[in-house]
Amino acid sequence: MDYRKLGNTDLEVSRIGIGTAALGRPGYINLGHGDDLNHEYDPVLMEKNMFDVLDIALSFGVKYFDTARSYGRGEEFLGKWLKDKVEGTELTVGSKWGYTYTADWKVTAIHHEVKDHSLEVLNRQWEETKDNLDGYIDLYQIHSATLDSGVLKNIEVLDRLWELKNEGVKIGLSVSGKNQPEIINEALNVKRAGKLLFDTVQATWNILETSASVMLEKASKAGMGVIIKEGVANGRLTDRNQESSFAGKKQVLQSLAEKHAVTIDAIAIAFVLAQPWCDVVLSGASNIDQFESNLKANGVQFSEEDLNELRRLVEEPKTYWNSRKELDWN
Template sequence: MDYRRLGRTDIEVSRVCLGTMTFGEQNTEAEAHAQLSLAHDHGITFIDAAEMYPVPPKPETQGLTERYVGSWLKATGLRDKLVLATKVVGAARDMKHIRNGSSRLNGANIRAAVEDSLVRLGTDRIDLYQLHWPDRKTTTFGQTTYVHEVDPEEVPIEATLDALAGLVEAGKIRAVGLSNETPWGAMRFLALAEQRGLPRVASIQNAYSLVNRTFEQGLAEIALREDCGLLPYSPLGGGTLTGKYLNGARPAGARMTLFTRFTRYNSAEALDAIGRYVALAREHGLDPAQMALAFVHRQPFVTSTIIGATSVEQLKQDLGGFDLVLSDAVLAGIEAIHRAIPSPCP
């Protein structure tokens, strides 16, 4: 396993991060513990969670992901050897069960969220604390057209950073990060941190995969020039780049068989592109999932790739993608498909 510094902090993370959003929904506590142990055995020291997890978010399961991670940390005693990341929800997205729907990124909500996460995780500090999505109205989760709309309740970015600064000073969080963020938002956070001596964001956690390369259009330059690297989630396009959903297939127990919320991967363009990428992998004797992960892993703006699985067998297979070096012929094939169908799943 390779390791890399997180932004300009003194925190070193493994180049692979274990995502945990299935813990408590598709995975039992025992299954979650098995995945965490397997990841640790393979040198993964970086774990990512969120207060709203598991997905899909529901009142009866909210917080189980962090609780399962916390019970594993308690059982293993490995807390000090790991980098633990979690997130606070942004402005309300039909989650009234979290703080009674009070989810603006102000001081009171952020402090309450941190305290609750610390309890569930069974730790006294969070290494990377991320804003799950912006407080302002913007393009997130598949929306491609920006419509400017000022929300009178929008929390200023400097107020959010002030709250995070207090938590850094108190030793409850070590570093801060963004998620589902735009180029303007990233630069605004960075500028305000520099101007006011506030915490500097160390990472951006956005979707990035063969079927969603929108990060390259503006954020990649920021990631590299500002040492604010990408923590890509959904590097397998919600599992679609494995090929298991092609031709209308819906395997028993698979995410898109169980849930209907992942519509961004179901358009005609998306299915066309996915089919082409899977065919390209097989043409070169590669596992489609491993090819997709290897493509993400090789990008210079990526700090650590977040992978999730619903079984240790899936996790083992995915880990093989990080040892794969893609040939020039495969890379040329990927670029040809990208030019024909650019980012069909933004």
């Protein structure tokens, strides 16, 4: 496993990290998520499954673990695992605030999570995060900052984030949607005395959605750590994607997977790792088999011809985000 400092921080991360969006709650939008969990949603079983994935990740040298308040019991499970299994181990742990989990442990719900970027929610969720991850939380991120929520112009929230930063917590934001570049640009302008508030940015970036490339490179050069989520596009960049409109792209991916003796998901993650501005890409694996498959990306070395083939598979941002919006919670 290769390692890097996360931007200009003193936090060390493995190039592949673990995200817990699909591990901490029974419902998620990844293709085949219910099958990955064998449709067994008892909290005890889900906790054990998450522990198993975290154990194997740790054994392979993973050093970055990412969760959020809205990931069901993901933050709680991660906190228990850290206290039970890795006392004294140097890891980097990030969580996120701004969404509240509302699905009540159901796979189908009217609303699985509700966004609120107010100061009240930040203060409440920071206390909840400390309860779960006290002594382990290194990075606290705004969850899916958007232009609509106005969080990057909310002086009360920004003041509180500066307070947390001055207390030693690294501050980041995650972004989502077709306006990712604009949001990252706005985040780069949140400064005091020439110092950036945000130490990191977490963005969706993959073979199909590359619109934030220029701004992510700019953020990296400015000293922000870059964390990439949804590297396999919620399962669309795996052999599970049966969309007829995707068949041609899938054939290209399958051909490259066979060439490098891996699966399509590993090709997708390797493409992210090939970007020099990326510090860590999250595996969103739901079980051990998926994680081990994702991890094989470490051994993939693309030729320039390979990279050019993959670059040609990109979608228009509007097309990509509309497709993502249509994915079913399962």
